[in-house]
Amino acid sequence: xxxxxxxxxxxxxxxxxxxxxxxxxxxxxxxxxxxxxxxxxxxxxxxxxxxxxxxxxxxxxxxxxxxxxxxxxxxxxxxxxxxxxxxxxxxxxxxxxxxxxxxxxxxxxxxxxxxxxxxxxxxxxxxxxxxxxxxxxxxxxxxxxxxxxxxxxxxxxxxxxxxxxxxxxxxxxxxxxxxxxxxxxxxxxxxxxxxxxxxxxxxxxxxxxxxxxxxxxxxxxxxxxxxxxxxxxxxxxxxxxxxxxxxxxxxxxxxxxxxxxxxxxxxxxxxxxxxxxxxxxxxxxxxxxxxxxxxxxxxxxxxxxxxxxxxxxxxxxxxxxxxxxxxxxxxxxxxxxxxxxxxxxxxxxxxxxxxxxxxxxxxxxxxxxxxxxxxxxxxxxxxxxxxxxxxxxxxxxxxxxxxxxxxxxxxxxxxxxxxxxxxxxxxxxxxxxxxxxxxxxxx
Ligand code: PA5
Numbered sequence: 424x425x426x427x428x429x430x431x432x433x434x435x436x437x438x439x440x441x442x443x444x445x446x447x448x449x450x451x452x453x454x455x456x457x458x459x460x461x462x463x464x465x466x467x468x469x470x471x472x473x474x475x476x477x478x479x480x481x482x483x484x485x486x487x488x489x490x491x492x493x494x495x496x497x498x499x500x501x502x503x504x505x506x507x508x509x510x511x512x513x514x515x516x517x518x519x520x521x522x523x524x525x526x527x528x529x530x531x532x533x534x535x536x537x538x539x540x541x542x543x544x545x546x547x548x549x550x551x552x553x554x555x556x557x558x559x560x561x562x563x564x565x566x567x568x569x570x571x572x573x574x575x576x577x578x579x580x581x582x583x584x585x586x587x588x589x590x591x592x593x594x595x596x597x598x599x600x601x602x603x604x605x606x607x608x609x610x611x612x613x614x615x616x617x618x619x620x621x622x623x624x625x626x627x628x629x630x631x632x633x634x635x636x637x638x639x640x641x642x643x644x645x646x647x648x649x650x651x652x653x654x655x656x657x658x659x660x661x662x663x664x665x666x667x668x669x670x671x672x673x674x675x676x677x678x679x680x681x682x683x684x685x686x687x688x689x690x691x692x693x694x695x696x697x698x699x700x701x702x703x704x705x706x707x708x709x710x711x712x713x714x715x716x717x718x719x720x721x722x723x724x725x726x727x728x729x730x731x732x733x734x735x736x737x738x739x740x741x742x743x744x745x746x747x748x749x750x751x752x753x754x755x756x757x758x759x760x761x762x763x764x765x766x767x768x769x770x771x772x773x774x775x776x777x778x779x780x781x782x783x784x785x786x787x788x789x790x791x792x793x794x795x796x797x798x799x800x801x802x803x804x805x806x807x808x809x810x811x812x813x814x815x816x817x818x819x820x821x822x823x824x825x826x827x828x829x830x831x832x833x834x835x836x837x838x839x840x841x842x843x844x845x846x847x848x849x850x851x852x853x854x855x856x857x858x859x860x861x862x863x864x865x866x
Contacts, residue, residue, distance in 0.1 A: 426649065426804065426813040429667040433788060433798040434743070436677040438670070445676075446669040449827035453820075454659035458827055460834030465620030466819055469628050470650035470812075478644050481630055484593055484613060485637035489528050491591055492555035496545070496575055497635040498534035499559035500567045501704060502623020503595075506815070507635035508532055509701035510627070513694050513811055514641050530639040533575060534558075534568030542571060546578060554579060555591040557638065559631050561617045563601020566843070572603075585610075595630045622834050624705045625819055628812075642808045649812025657820045668817055671799070672824035675743075678797055679717050679829070683743040687735065688721045690747040691780050694806060696723050698747070702818055709826050709833035716829065725783050732787075736794045743797040747814070748784060751805045752777045 431438075452458035453467050488495050497507060511530055519525060529552075533545055556579060558572045580588045594607035595615045607614045615630035626632065628650055633643045657668040675686060686706070688699045699721035710716035722731050735742060758779070760772040771779060788798050801817075803810040826833025848858035 426652065426810055427667055427817050428800075428802040429670055430800040430802065431670065431674050433792050433800070434674050434678065435792075435797045436674045438673055438677075442673045442677060443663040443669070445828050446666075446673045446824050447663055449672070449824040450657070450666070450669055450820075451659050452827055453823045459832035463620055463622045463625070463834035464823075465618045466622075466625035466628070467823070468654065469621065469625075470647055470654045470816060473628065473633075473647050473651075475644075478633075478647065481615070481633050481643065482637050484615070485634060488555045488557070488591070488593065488638050489640075491553060492528055493552040494529045494531060494549045494554050495635070495638045496549070496554060496556045497530055497532050497559070497638070498556060498568045498571050498575060499532075499595075499631070500535045500565060501708075502626050503559040503561060503565070503568065503631055504532060504535045505624075505697070505701040505704050506627025506632040507639075508535075509697040510632065510636050510641060510646065510808075510811055510815075511639045512697040513806055514636075514808065515639070515694075517694060527640045528638065530635055534571035537567055537570060542574060546574070554582075555593075557593050557595065557635055558603065559595040559617075559635075560601065560603050561597055561623055561626070561631070563596045563603030563605075566846070569602065593634065595634060622836075624708055625834075627701070627815055645808035646812035646815075649809035649814075650816035651812075653813040653816040653820070657817070668820035669824055671745075671801075671817070671821040672828055674799055675717060675745075675821075675825055676828045678743045682741060683717075683797065684741045685718045685720055685743070687731075687742055687744045688719065688747065689724050689727075689744055690721075690749075691724050691784050692747075692749050692806065693723055693726075695747055695749075696721075698811070698814070699723075701815075705818060705822050706825075708836045708839070709822050710829055710831060712831050712835075712838060715831060724787065725780075728783075728787065735791055735796055740795045743799070744791055745799040745801060746784065746788065748800055748802045749804075749806055750802055753805065 453464060456464050516522065519529070531545060533542060556572070556575050558568065560568050576588070576592065579591055583591060589611045592612045593615070594603055594612045595617060596603040596607065598616045598619065615634060617626055617629055617631055621629055628647060636646065637643050657666050663669050688702050690696070690699065703719040703721060706717065706719040711718070735744065756776045758768065758771045758774055758776065760769055788800070792798050803814055823833055844858060845862050848855040848862040851859055
């Protein structure tokens with residue numbers, strides 16, 4: 424598929440037949456459902472199974488929220504937050520908040536932390552705006568969004584009354600289980616279901632991502648179309664040479680096996696910063712287990728060349744870098760000639776900023792490769808829904824293949840439970856009496 428071009432020429436990896444076979448076997452397992460975590464493979468064929476009527480139902484619900492509210496508060500954490508946040512950021516005007524004639528309702532996020540100041544400032548900032556909420560939790564029991572939702576629900580009910588609140592709150596949760604499902608049923612909230620077989624970090628193309636994105640005015644049909652085309656381009660049976668997800672999985676595993684333990688996702692477009700946050704969750708939670716896994720890190724360039732650039736160039740040589748490169752910017756800004764040339768920049772006069780950005784990208788690539796940092800480059804044509812949809816699915820598919828090549832179950836996350844036990848014990852949750860004594864003694 425032409426949407427995404429993966430260039431590995433500067434990775435230093437020789438793609439052997441054995442590596443290709445490993446990747447194709449892993450991909451076949453994802454499709455056959457005979458690998459680890461095979462009860463969480465609903466995402467594999469998800470883009471092609473989202474129907475027009477699914478899209479229409481999501482858009483209709485989003486339109487209802489957009490009519491009622493100037494600010495839509497989207498509550499969730501982890502996989503129930505990062506996909507929507509990433510795509511909203513990528514698709515939004517970076518300075519939307521400064522626009523006087525905004526036509527879109529603002530979509531803001533809560534429940535991704537327990538910060539008192541964050542929630543206070545959010546509630547105070549929306550005091551003069553009409554509000555609605557989308558609350559998202561697959562388990563329906565996650566503490567952070569549950570706390571945020573309790574507070575935001577109270578605010579919505581205080582303002583509009585309980586009956587009207589039911590028209591301003593939408594839940595996205597499990598079909599049958601969890602406190603959120605029960606609450607939504609009791610309160611009569613419209614509800615969208617997260618399929619059982621789609622884990623949180625693979626759920627951006629379910630209502631988890633699509634509903635907030637539609638609420639933000641994102642063209643979710645185009646997003647799904649991009650993902651669907653990438654699903655076809657990475658399907659079982661596609662030859663290795665034509666499957667970019669298999670190639671990415673191979674190269675990163677080959678680098679890992681050669682001692683490169685950290686992958687830095689870099690982009691020269693600040694709008695893609697949260698795509699990197701989503702990617703970090705996807706790969707970190709999927710691969711970091713059993714004492715294994717590439718540590719996913721990210722930088723936004725050129726800003727971080729003036730901070731992390733030093734380490735990348737000369738620090739410990741355990742890094743490799745994957746650059747998301749955008750071929751065409753949406754806007755044009757040209758550097759003008761200055762008669763005095765006091766800043767000495769006339770040699771760039773007439774050039775577009777994107778040309779300068781591209782030269783920075785190419786110069787940095789060579790410098791990092793010279794410094795011992797293998798480089799992969801993923802080029803997307805532009806930042807639009809179609810390309811981003813393709814990019815999201817590309818990363819998901821590569822993650823599944825890569826996790827199997829690493830020998831882990833990419834679809835569980837046993838490690839995220841450890842902190843919860845301590846937190847509940849410290850908060851004296853009923854049932855945690857013994858743990859409470861033990862953990863307090865250790866403080
Ligand atoms: O990928 C995952 O499964 C997690 O990051 C979850 O998305 C996160 O913990 C939130 O879970 P839930 O949607 O159940 O509230």
